[in-house]
Amino acid sequence: MCEKIALAPEIERILIGPEEIQKRIIELGKTISHDYKGEEIILVCILKGAFLFTSDLCRAIEVPQKMDFMAVSSYGDSTQSSGIVKIEKDLSESIENKHVLIVEDIIDSGLTLSYIQKILRDRNPASIKVCVLCNKPSNLQQHVKVDYCGFLLEDEFVVGYGLDFKGYLRNLPYIGVVKSEFR
Numbered sequence: 001m002c003e004k005i006a007l008a009p010e011i012e013r014i015l016i017g018p019e020e021i022q023k024r025i026i027e028l029g030k031t032i033s034h035d036y037k038g039e040e041i042i043l044v045c046i047l048k049g050a051f052l053f054t055s056d057l058c059r060a061i062e063v064p065q066k067m068d069f070m071a072v073s074s075y076g077d078s079t080q081s082s083g084i085v086k087i088e089k090d091l092s093e094s095i096e097n098k099h100v101l102i103v104e105d106i107i108d109s110g111l112t113l114s115y116i117q118k119i120l121r122d123r124n125p126a127s128i129k130v131c132v133l134c135n136k137p138s139n140l141q142q143h144v145k146v147d148y149c150g151f152l153l154e155d156e157f158v159v160g161y162g163l164d165f166k167g168y169l170r171n172l173p174y175i176g177v178v179k180s181e182f183r
Ligand code: PRP
Pocket: 046, 047, 048, 049, 050, 072, 073, 074, 075, 076, 081, 104, 105, 106, 107, 108, 109, 110, 111, 112, 113, 164
């Protein structure tokens, strides 16, 4: 069944639809389950943006797993990264000697993830890998090693499926491009 999705008024067009998102997450889950076979992992969900992606991805991963959450912010309500990553909530458990998989919604400048990787590396995990839903390399300021990537994006302002516009639109079931008059 293929129902037409009603677009939010701020959205110019759908870039990645709900079915495509889910299909890619299943593929990522299979690859991750294969790579970590016989191991246990801690999924570190980077709030707020990665909450939907993490909730679907964790169900597609078939190795023993725990979950923890970190809330960071560098954009506030702006569309430009401030360059200063603020930790609003830290992990609740130690990651020492654990296999950590950071789950993030998007890499834009790369500042957020490179900062998170640095502070988590200092806590002596057994390993750290990164799984990102969307990678937008055109704006990259800080290189980040990405182990698993859902989609490579052009330089467009996207929202939905966790990604926000001034805190709104995270609930859209698709990833869409914001109309220029709203940017
Ligand atoms: C967004 C997004 C990533 C980060 C990516 O977070 O969720 O964490 O920006 O951008 P970067 O590669 O330029 O650093 P934001 O700071 O908007 O917080 P949020 O997750 O609560 O939306």
